[in-house]
Amino acid sequence: MLRQPREGTTLLEFYRQLQQGSPLVDGQLVSVEAQATTSVQSVRHGLGRVYRGAFPVLCDANVALRALAPEGQDEPETFLYFALSAPTAAKVRVWCF
Numbered sequence: 001m002l003r004q005p006r007e008g009t010t011l012l013e014f015y016r017q018l019q020q021g022s023p024l025v026d027g028q029l030v031s032v033e034a035q036a037t038t039s040v041q042s043v044r045h046g047l048g049r050v051y052r053g054a055f056p057v058l059c060d061a062n063v064a065l066r067a068l069a070p071e072g073q074d075e076p077e078t079f080l081y082f083a084l085s086a087p088t089a090a091k092v093r094v095w096c097f
Helices: 011-021
Strands: 027-032 038-042 054-059 065-069 079-083 088-096
Touching: 027 038, 027 079, 054 065, 065 088, 079 088
Parallel strands: none
Antiparallel strands: 027 088, 038 079, 054 088, 065 079
């Protein structure tokens, strides 16, 4: 829960507090071209830091997607890793935070 800003809090400071209090706000929308497969894939997320999680926002086919924990992955500050299962080729939009 975010507290009301104190008197004299700058907009920049309030925005910083908002990001710290809600990690979902500080994210990127990432497009993924999914092939008809069951595999672990990676895509550049562009956050400039290690991702905390991700969830699908829009899919144009029946796709099962699960974001993998960044611990133990190669370059989690650059790539989002996920397990993907798609019966046909599909485009998926993922919110990565």
